[in-house]
Amino acid sequence: MTATEKTGGGASASYALELKGVNKSFGLIRANRNINLAVRPGTIHGIIGENGAGKSTLMNIVYGMHTRDDGEILIDGERVDMRSSADAISHGVGMVHQHFMLVPTFTVLENVMLGTEGGALLREGREAARARIVELSERYNLAISPDALVSDLNVGQRQRVEIIKALKGGAKILILDEPTGVLTPQEAEQLFEVLKVLRDRGVAVLLITHKLAEIMEITDAVDIMRQGEIVGHRKTAQTSPAELAELMVGREVLLEVERTEVSPPGDVRFSASHLGYTSSQGVVELDDISFEVRSGEILGVAGVSGNGQTQLMEVLAGMRHLTAGAINILGTEVTPASETNPRIIRDVGVRHIPEDRHTHGLILHFEARENMILGLQDSDLTGTGLLMDQDAIEANCRAKMKDYDVRPSEPRHFAKNFSGGNQQKIVIAREFSAHPVVLLVGQPTRGVDVGAIEFIHKQLLALRDAGCAILLVSVELDEIMSLSDRIMVLCGGKNVGIVSRDEADRQTLGLMMAGQKRTGEAA
Amino acid sequence: MSTPIPPLPRWADLFLLPVINLMAALFICGLIVLAIGENPIEALGVMLKGAFVYSGGLGYTLYYTTNFVFTGLAVATAFHAMLFNIGGEGQAYLGGLGAALVAFAMGWAPSIIALPLAIAGAALLGACWGVIPGYLQARRGSHIVITTIMFNFIAASIMVWLLTGPMLEPGQQSPQSAPLPASSHLPAMHEIFAAIGIKISSTPFNASFLLALLALVLFWVLIWRTRLGYAIRAVGQNPEAAHYAGINVPRTIIITMAISGGFAGLLATNEILGVSDRIILNYTAGYGFTGIAVALMGRNHPIGIFLASLLFGALYQGGAELDFEFQSITREMVLLIQGMIILFSGALAYMFNPPLARLIARLTVSRRAAAHG
Incomplete structure (x- = not known):
């Protein structure tokens, strides 16, 4: 089970948690590389990084849900071997997951005692758990009644139940994975109050987030992760x-794109005015966003991921329905009252490279040739007869695979059998070659090798030069900076500002991504 | 640590695996037959002869096959949209009502008009009974498995009420409708063959079998050759990508359930228009449920569905023969054998996948090594 041994070093004893040279790979993907981390007791320690930077993997290693490949984990200066979450709990590590793990039809008490019933009859365990809840609730000012039904609690209260669950075994280290993602600003404030109480009582709190404001507001120290590595403390x-x-997104410049300066952009192809989107759970995802994109122009959308880029793309593509303001695409007006769906938007000449090719861009269990007509299944690519013209579908796929250098050039291979880069090329070939007048591009080079990146960038610029109006969303700041004519920065679902290509440097964009307006128009 | 299972070659997945499943089921059944003191080889022989050789055996087998093709197609259509239609039974039951209502209304018309309309009536009411759960799933999020099961009960209750009340044949004691007009009778195969001078034994095997073959072809065209079929498969494989592609996901679900129910409703063409010429209480006799096993075993492909239907048809007919020939083998015993086959080729369809895949992978590797060595 657990192998614990003393280490000689006295200095490390002043840390509640210490990681030394931890590595973790999933297949060929190195999720965590040489992680060194030290967390003092009685502090709130932030770990910040973009989606996919490896934060959750790292925390799952600390919590014993993943086993590290090598490296050491020290708790209170003692080397421990985390093989399961039971190990972690026995070493005083508690975790509040991003998605709550509660049974809604149970009471708080029943949820907390789940897994520690302590025998066939519940009575004894129940009384012990009740006492524990009352005690924790008082000590940390959580204000949770043990007999409340979880389904009656709001999200913030449910999260506190999760905190009680994490603390009930006497945790001295508490990990919170993106705890504010589901909270309203008021609930987030209340959570921070609770975290401060925990800190003052000597608990080491690890806060994982991609929100800069939270780090600045509540943490004592912060480690920045990027692509599986800690790039700064x-x-x-x-x-x-x-x-x-800058540390979060500041990547090496991969390549310079040769870019012709064309004559000033043409007429406005699409625009948004005071666009807003509130999810069905009532979370405001987009708020008062206005912009316009002209023919022959690329508008880049920068921002730390998770600040509304995904929602903006999906609203523009007709996949979600905006709740405020209006969009005008080539004269077609979309308002909260009007009917919209991806077909209507597509029919006016909009093409869309979705951010996530596996969820939206492709049907992995379809053949490549079938994927090459996804979204265009009713166009003349599939023939004009009652039945789909199989020869035309195959010829279309073969031609596009040749044009876009998709390998292997096999129209009948299933999409799932292509590499990530070639899957993306299938999506790009389909959307680029359908004569777009407006192009929505999300993360065009995510998980794509360098050669393909260059190819995709050239294609994008060629379309721009041909007069297409392009909206480009990317987490790669360099990609945005080298391709865009103008750059819009999103923070917290709001448009922080739009800067022209010449004004945009890393520092300006970094400030704007943190939510600060440009100098001269300071809020 | 478990090593990943190598993928099974397509031919093995489609042909070898079902055959192995069938063999496993028959082996267990053989042991049971042995345990009750009969010779399993002999029993198998009687079943095969009963299903294919004895006079009329093949006719009965194909008559049952027809039913399974219709209900199997119903399940398979829904399954391509990842909908689990458990309501084939109820849809087929209501299909019978549709066929009968049209037949009564068209009693004045010649067969050439009345028959196609009666067939359409069967498909239409079956489709209606599929559309309601489809709508509830697509627009209201009610789970299709629950609603289709419930709709089986509703269908059964409606039919009991009709057949003991409004539609009960006057002066009849048993719950059945009046006979349908002769104009909507589907000719039996022995009548058709007699007309061209070939004499075959008289069985319930009738012209609806040709309709079933046509339905198999139409199903294939629909799923793999039409834009609607493309939409159905897209919704089944990745509803979010389907939405992205501008496919109306809820509407596709509703249409799929209509087609699915329509196929189930066509069961009435065999049982009612072809054989009994009236609605009889519980005439669907579980064919709708067996259709699930047929579709599972047939991998939702028309050729597979036909072969699975033929297998279950042979089991029904051969099983009846078994019951007849052996003192100790009863009707329940035959049901047990059918249950075994459903268990092995439906619920446990992939039980032999991992060992078979490893075996094939090893054989392929060693053959390659031999070729290179």
């Missing part, structure tokens, strides 16, 4: 949102 008091944003 800062005392929160000695850093700034701009610096953090």
